[in-house]
Amino acid sequence: MSEKRKPYPFDLFEPKWQSHWAENKTYRTPGPGEEGFDASKPKYYILDMFPYPSGAGLHVGHPEGYTATDIVGRYKRMNGFNVLHPMGWDAFGLPAEQYAIKTGTHPRITTEANTNNFRRQLQELGFGYDWDREINTTDPKYVRWTQWIFLQLYHSYFCDEDQKAKPVSELEAKGWSQKDIDEVRLAFIHEAPVNWSPSMGTVLANEEVEEWKKKGETVERRPLRQWMLRITKYAQRLIDELEPLDWPESIKALQRNWIGRSEGAEVTFDVEGNDVTVFTTRPDTLFGATYMVLAPEHPLLDELDVGDDFDDDIIKYQESCANKSDMERGLDKEKTGVFTGAFATNPVNGEKIPVWIADYVMMGYGSGAIMAVPAHDSRDFEFAEKFGLPILQVVQPNGDHDWQGYTDSGTATNSGFLDGLKTKDAKKKIIHWLVENEKGEKKIQFKLRDWLFSRQRYWGEPFPLLWDKETGQHSAVPESELPLLQPEMEDFKPTGDPRGPLINCTDWINYSEKLQRETNTMPQWAGSCWYYLRYCDPDNTENFISPDAENYWGNDDGFVDFYVGGKEHAVLHLLYSRFWHKVLNDLGHVKSSEPFKKYFAPGLIMGEDGQKMSKSLGNVVNPDDVVELYGADSLRLYEMFMGPLDQDKPWAMKGVEGVHRFLAKVWRVAFLEESEGGWVSSGKIVEGENADLAKVTHQTIKRVEEAINTLRFNTGISAMMECTNAYTAAGEIPRDLFLTFLKLLSPFAPHLVEEINATLGETELVSEQAWPVLDESLLVESEIQLIVQVNGKLRARMTVPADISKEDAEARALADPNVTTHTDGKTVRKVIVVPRKLVNIVAN
RNA sequence: GCCUCCGUGGCGGAAUUGGUAGACGCUGUGGAUUUAAAAUCCAUUGAUCCUAGAUCGUGCGGGUUCGAUUCCCGCCGGAGGUACCA
Numbered sequence: 001m002s003e004k005r006k007p008y009p010f011d012l013f014e015p016k017w018q019s020h021w022a023e024n025k026t027y028r029t030p031g032p033g034e035e036g037f038d039a040s041k042p043k044y045y046i047l048d049m050f051p052y053p054s055g056a057g058l059h060v061g062h063p064e065g066y067t068a069t070d071i072v073g074r075y076k077r078m079n080g081f082n083v084l085h086p087m088g089w090d091a092f093g094l095p096a097e098q099y100a101i102k103t104g105t106h107p108r109i110t111t112e113a114n115t116n117n118f119r120r121q122l123q124e125l126g127f128g129y130d131w132d133r134e135i136n137t138t139d140p141k142y143v144r145w146t147q148w149i150f151l152q153l154y155h156s157y158f159c160d161e162d163q164k165a166k167p168v169s170e171l172e173a174k175g176w177s178q179k180d181i182d183e184v185r186l187a188f189i190h191e192a193p194v195n196w197s198p199s200m201g202t203v204l205a206n207e208e209v210e211e212w213k214k215k216g217e218t219v220e221r222r223p224l225r226q227w228m229l230r231i232t233k234y235a236q237r238l239i240d241e242l243e244p245l246d247w248p249e250s251i252k253a254l255q256r257n258w259i260g261r262s263e264g265a266e267v268t269f270d271v272e273g274n275d276v277t278v279f280t281t282r283p284d285t286l287f288g289a290t291y292m293v294l295a296p297e298h299p300l301l302d303e304l305d306v307g308d309d310f311d312d313d314i315i316k317y318q319e320s321c322a323n324k325s326d327m328e329r330g331l332d333k334e335k336t337g338v339f340t341g342a343f344a345t346n347p348v349n350g351e352k353i354p355v356w357i358a359d360y361v362m363m364g365y366g367s368g369a370i371m372a373v374p375a376h377d378s379r380d381f382e383f384a385e386k387f388g389l390p391i392l393q394v395v396q397p398n399g400d401h402d403w404q405g406y407t408d409s410g411t412a413t414n415s416g417f418l419d420g421l422k423t424k425d426a427k428k429k430i431i432h433w434l435v436e437n438e439k440g441e442k443k444i445q446f447k448l449r450d451w452l453f454s455r456q457r458y459w460g461e462p463f464p465l466l467w468d469k470e471t472g473q474h475s476a477v478p479e480s481e482l483p484l485l486q487p488e489m490e491d492f493k494p495t496g497d498p499r500g501p502l503i504n505c506t507d508w509i510n511y512s513e514k515l516q517r518e519t520n521t522m523p524q525w526a527g528s529c530w531y532y533l534r535y536c537d538p539d540n541t542e543n544f545i546s547p548d549a550e551n552y553w554g555n556d557d558g559f560v561d562f563y564v565g566g567k568e569h570a571v572l573h574l575l576y577s578r579f580w581h582k583v584l585n586d587l588g589h590v591k592s593s594e595p596f597k598k599y600f601a602p603g604l605i606m607g608e609d610g611q612k613m614s615k616s617l618g619n620v621v622n623p624d625d626v627v628e629l630y631g632a633d634s635l636r637l638y639e640m641f642m643g644p645l646d647q648d649k650p651w652a653m654k655g656v657e658g659v660h661r662f663l664a665k666v667w668r669v670a671f672l673e674e675s676e677g678g679w680v681s682s683g684k685i686v687e688g689e690n691a692d693l694a695k696v697t698h699q700t701i702k703r704v705e706e707a708i709n710t711l712r713f714n715t716g717i718s719a720m721m722e723c724t725n726a727y728t729a730a731g732e733i734p735r736d737l738f739l740t741f742l743k744l745l746s747p748f749a750p751h752l753v754e755e756i757n758a759t760l761g762e763t764e765l766v767s768e769q770a771w772p773v774l775d776e777s778l779l780v781e782s783e784i785q786l787i788v789q790v791n792g793k794l795r796a797r798m799t800v801p802a803d804i805s806k807e808d809a810e811a812r813a814l815a816d817p818n819v820t821t822h823t824d825g826k827t828v829r830k831v832i833v834v835p836r837k838l839v840n841i842v843a844n
Numbered sequence: 845g846c847c848u849c850c851g852u853g854g855c856g857g858a859a860u861u862g863g864u865a866g867a868c869g870c871u872g873u874g875g876a877u878u879u880a881a882a883a884u885c886c887a888u889u890g891a892u893c894c895u896a897g898a899u900c901g902u903g904c905g906g907g908u909u910c911g912a913u914u915c916c917c918g919c920c921g922g923a924g925g926u927a928c929c930a
Contacts, residue, residue: 250848257847360928370930379928447929643857658869718868787864792911794864832910837863842910
């Protein structure tokens with residue numbers, strides 16, 4: 001019966017305000033052309049990564065970033081901005097499909113239930129989203145434009161000369177054949193070994209393999225025809241255009257690393273009458289190449305005529321490698337390989353060197369062939385040692401290092417015309433020589449690979465493409481037929497057919513006598529590649545975004561002003577979005593070339609035990625439980641008070657109690673508890689003035705503003721706690737100061753603030769009022785404290801007039817008894833006076 | 845191995861153009877209020893010397909400086925990313 005007494009009645013007023021906001025559309029943000037739009041205001045577009053609405057519901061990690069953006073968004077609103085702060089659902093995805101396979105429940109049903117639950121949870125946290133702009137990637141009205149954008153890629157190629165995408169119609173006009181156009185299309189079909197998951201019945205992108213393997217799925221290599229997107233053409237731009245963005249350096253580094261740019265040279269060797277090109281970052285070591293290694297899959301191996309004995313070895317070795325993924329190859333640290341029986345001719349000196357195959361050379365990087373310089377490459381060194389291949393020094397190390405296995409730069413030696421040159425200069429000279437002699441050229445190589453874009457799933461956007469049954473040529477579905485939705489199905493089981501589950505829907509597949517539909521679907525990334533654009537104009541039926549909306553809400557130097565979301569998406573999602581945005585930019589559909597001007601990644605919230613939250617560890621905190629016990633404001637405030645936003649930090653329920661107590665303290669400034677448990681006016685809010693409280697309040701304005709601008713919310717909350725402590729101690733608080741304070745707190749704890757504000761008789765919502773203006777004059781101190789150090793050690797504090805002269809400060813410091821005890825018997829060598837800070841006396 | 849970041853009380857963390865280390869909160873201890881509890885309030889809470897006051901103290905070792913948590917060099921430890929990428 002005796003329910004735990006609530007320190008303030010959040011359970012009554014939080015739902016009340018949430019309904020009020022929803023009914024009055026308090027956070028509705030009209031855009032250009034919409035009723036109530038005020039074009040005179042500046043705009044601010046602040047965006048959260050939209051969630052995948054899983055069956056498990058919201059995790060306490062979600063509200064971390066969402067609260068941060070909510071605070072910044074509310075702050076900007078109060079400062080006169082039109083703030084676009086939307087929310088939606090990245091709702092395609094495997095879990096709903098797998099649930100469908102198990103239960104027969106259509107993914108659309110599951111998805112709807114999950115989004116409803118997520119929406120409820122977010123609304124119960126009081127976030128100021130404009131729910132009229134809600135989007136869902138599975139909504140046919142959204143799918144239509146995802147497919148439309150895909151067709152823009154399909155109809156484009158990358159022009160190397162201008163470094164941008166252009167319509168393939170330009171090539172058609174020049175008389176290019178379809179076959180040649182397909183060689184350059186941004187969306188193209190390609191047969192290659194891919195990661196096929198028998199357990200899931202789909203292929204996966206390289207980037208996804210490890211994630212699913214961890215979850216227990218099986219993945220194997222298998223050659224299949226797949227749709228790819230030619231992201232590699234954008235590699236250089238994706239690096240260069242990252243530079244000016246306001247992103248954390250660590251995230252930029254992650255992307256650069258992933259794109260993996262290497263400068264070097266291509267060198268052509270003759271192998272038994274065939275040209276074989278290798279890529280090397282150290283062309284200066286060409287004289288030290290003592291053998292060549294081909295990847296086991298290298299096409300040359302089929303051409304070579306080396307005799308049956310060698311052929312057998314080669315085939316045996318190829319078979320042993322074929323079953324291993326790149327990842328597994330990496331795990332076998334022990335070098336393996338076989339001699340092919342063939343020899344290559346080193347172009348620079350005519351040396352005959354043996355050609356080997358080994359799986360430490362990958363077909364997917366460079367040309368799938370290397371010149372091995374064992375003296376100056378650790379892998380080649382290891383291989384040469386194991387197989388007794390010659391090791392020839394061609395670099396004289398800087399400093400006192402052993403030349404064997406020395407991989408840094410130095411001075412060329414045993415290298416003919418390069419001898420004596422520093423590595424840097426030797427590189428230049430040898431490249432010049434290679435070009436002159438038509439044996440190679442300078443080359444920039446990237447690790448980034450083209451994006452495997454097709455999946456064999458039901459719950460994804462179907463490709464709006466058709467195949468001619470006779471010619472085998474593909475073509476696009478007319479735009480008027482978009483969206484192209486999946487057919488209704490009862491049975492979602494994988495067929496084992498690598499064309500995916502849609503292959504069973506014969507009615508759907510057969511488009512006409514001649515034409516058949518593509519049965520692959522797009523990966524989950526597709527919808528999240530462009531959703532930030534759709535929020536600006538979510539109901540547009542003519543265009544994916546109107547030029548007016550694009551123009552008003554976007555920036556030229558990065559569309560979204562501020563993007564917040566987990567760093568687990570730092571590489572893939574952010575890279576894919578940037579790629580699509582650049583294509584849309586190249587084709588003239590958007591003005592900016594980058595989607596996100598500023599980006600920030602909140603840290604992970606760990607379990608109370610300091611470990612990552614997981615069901616198996618039983619340390620997961622459910623936001624619903626926290627809201628039930630302490631209210632939404634407490635949850636919001638706690639997540640911001642835990643520590644720096646970008647840092648990983650452990651959950652502590654005691655900490656929630658702490659901020660809960662703080663909010664109760666604010667409540668009790670305005671209210672007094674009756675013996676019956678009700679609340680009446682405290683009578684402490686009065687008309688009047690109080691210079692001390694005015695000073696504290698204005699200091700708090702300053703500190704909270706700084707905290708919001710630098711995303712260090714924890715320090716802003718500390719400031720508000722100190723301010724509240726001052727109010728509590730004061731007894732009576734001037735009404736205008738308290739109302740000012742409420743404005744400061746409102747972005748953090750909007751429910752509590754609106755409730756107090758309304759009860760005080762104010763009629764306008766705090767969130768719709770202007771942010772307080774700092775009065776610097778109130779912060780001016782007439783007296784300040786100076787500290788006095790002797791030899792850098794604190795010895796005394798003195799209260800002095802704020803405008804004290806250096807001379808007076810020095811004189812008073814030297815006379816201070818706490819100072820003289822430490823200077824007596826010593827000679828004062830020097831006195832440093834830092835105005836308004838300290839006096840340091842150097843004496844010995 | 846490489847890239848990026850981090851290391852401050854019992855805990856989360858404050859303190860940046862180098863200037864009082866430990867703000868704010870949690871925990872602990874003592875007290876007030878209460879029939880009791882909840883809630884609330886007050887004091888105290890880096891270590892050592894066991895009062896004063898002093899000494900030590902921001903991972904370790906150096907350096908620059910009147911002065912270093914902050915800047916520089918070299919280590920140690922941790923987190924994340926990536927990895928036979930030629």
